[in-house]
Amino acid sequence: MEFQDNLQFDAKHIWHPYSSVARPSVIHEVISANGVRLKLADGREIIDGMSSWWSTIHGYNHPRLNAAAKMQIDHMSHVMFGGLTHQPAIELSRKLIEMTAEPLQYVFLADSGSISVEVAIKMAIQYWFAQGKPKKQRLLTIRNAYHGDTFGAMAVSDPENGMHSMFEHVLAKHLFAPEPTCQNDEDWQDDDISGFRQLIIEHNDEIAAVILEPLVQGAGGMRFYCPEYLRQVRALCDQHNVLLILDEIATGFGRTGSLFAYEQADICPDILCVGKALTGGYMTLAATLCNDKVVNGIAADGSGVLMHGPTFMGNPLACRVACESLDLLMESDWQQQVETIETQLINELMPYQSMNLVKDVRVKGAIGVVELHQPLDEHMDWLPTFIVDQGVWIRPFRNLIYIMPPYIINEDDLTVLTGAIAKILEQLSR
Numbered sequence: 001m002e003f004q005d006n007l008q009f010d011a012k013h014i015w016h017p018y019s020s021v022a023r024p025s026v027i028h029e030v031i032s033a034n035g036v037r038l039k040l041a042d043g044r045e046i047i048d049g050m051s052s053w054w055s056t057i058h059g060y061n062h063p064r065l066n067a068a069a070k071m072q073i074d075h076m077s078h079v080m081f082g083g084l085t086h087q088p089a090i091e092l093s094r095k096l097i098e099m100t101a102e103p104l105q106y107v108f109l110a111d112s113g114s115i116s117v118e119v120a121i122k123m124a125i126q127y128w129f130a131q132g133k134p135k136k137q138r139l140l141t142i143r144n145a146y147h148g149d150t151f152g153a154m155a156v157s158d159p160e161n162g163m164h165s166m167f168e169h170v171l172a173k174h175l176f177a178p179e180p181t182c183q184n185d186e187d188w189q190d191d192d193i194s195g196f197r198q199l200i201i202e203h204n205d206e207i208a209a210v211i212l213e214p215l216v217q218g219a220g221g222m223r224f225y226c227p228e229y230l231r232q233v234r235a236l237c238d239q240h241n242v243l244l245i246l247d248e249i250a251t252g253f254g255r256t257g258s259l260f261a262y263e264q265a266d267i268c269p270d271i272l273c274v275g276k277a278l279t280g281g282y283m284t285l286a287a288t289l290c291n292d293k294v295v296n297g298i299a300a301d302g303s304g305v306l307m308h309g310p311t312f313m314g315n316p317l318a319c320r321v322a323c324e325s326l327d328l329l330m331e332s333d334w335q336q337q338v339e340t341i342e343t344q345l346i347n348e349l350m351p352y353q354s355m356n357l358v359k360d361v362r363v364k365g366a367i368g369v370v371e372l373h374q375p376l377d378e379h380m381d382w383l384p385t386f387i388v389d390q391g392v393w394i395r396p397f398r399n400l401i402y403i404m405p406p407y408i409i410n411e412d413d414l415t416v417l418t419g420a421i422a423k424i425l426e427q428l429s430r
């Protein structure tokens with residue numbers, strides 16, 4: 001059969017994320033996708049619990065996003081952004097400025113999340129250079145962070161999770177504070193910030209910026225922490241002359257229950273990265289926003305030129321789809337949708353907490369995480385096939401089984417996802 005040939009070719013020749021071509025793992029061919037369902041080449045339909053890595057918040061094959069893309073193709077798919085501009089980029093930037101905190105008034109359109117982080121880091125270092133403080137070029141972040149796979153982003157991601165030992169000599173050496181542990185502001189203890197505070201006090205003459213994923217640490221371990229930590233970080237950054245970069249590439253656009261996670265702490269970053277859900281999962285696009293302080297600071301040495309400009313910067317097709325996706329989001333009852341998902345995840349996942357192999361179950365917004373005591377590595381020969389056989393798409397990593405479905409998922413489909421997690425846990429308990 002043709003699809004078997006395809007899979008054989010794929011296994012032999014194509015890199016997949018975090019994979020080996022020499023020893024390929026199980027892979028499924030998707031032929032189409034609609035709503036929350038992926039259709040596989042073998043005819044099966046499975047429910048997507050991953051939103052294609054936090055991105056397809058409105059579901060697949062959305063008529064309005066399709067129409068926006070087709071319309072834009074007939075006008076202009078791409079034109080260079082150097083010296084030229086266009087309506088989709090202007091409209092999108094307007095929308096981003098409007099929906100983010102008031103001080104964030106400037107937009108750099110990047111081509112992926114990792115690149116938006118690179119740009120944020122460049123902005124911060126260039127800011128201090130222009131202030132006559134070229135020694136301030138290190139970043140301070142926290143353990144279990146993930147900010148992307150390019151070298152700048154990798155250098156601020158957790159050294160152990162990111163397998164930094166391989167790249168030790170090429171990665172910039174940044175500062176890592178212990179990860180926050182406090183889950184609720186009511187339980188706040190000063191201990192949680194003391195390691196961070198010590199680092200920022202000792203090293204502030206060499207720190208350009210702090211970079212954090214607010215409230216939810218994603219690919220670094222699916223860990224949650226309380227808003228008070230962010231308030232403390234913001235205050236320490238102000239006290240010690242350090243810029244604050246928030247990476248909302250995963251948390252942005254409603255996933256944690258507020259449009260942006262920083263809103264829950266009532267703070268504002270100097271620089272903000274967004275991506276993933278920005279185009280509703282249609283294509284790659286990200287953005288780095290910043291405030292007056294950063295823009296004027298960079299201009300202080302006379303030029304104000306930010307030395308970054310990808311070939312496909314501000315791609316009109318991606319910007320047009322992003323505009324439509326943001327319109328869809330703002331016209332929808334996303335807050336209610338995320339809250340409904342959260343309630344159902346709490347009801348249906350929390351009972352697994354009592355199982356012996358389960359270390360922790362946690363839910364924030366439309367994110368549900370089951371953390372096990374043991375890593376799943378030794379089960380990876382049968383587990384991916386078992387999961388698809390349950391009619392779902394869930395991709396566990398390390399000791400984590402987690403879901404973050406499209407916001408449009410209905411109650412029954414979400415129950416299929418949480419039920420599949422139950423079956424995985426049962427199977428693992430045998």
Ligand SMILES: *Cc1c(COP(=O)(O)O)cnc(C)c1O
Pocket residue numbers: 112113114115117146147148149213218219247248249250275276
């Ligand atoms: C996914 C992610 C990135 C990287 O985005 P890419 O588009 O994959 O380059 C950066 N930061 C966070 C928090 C992410 O979740």
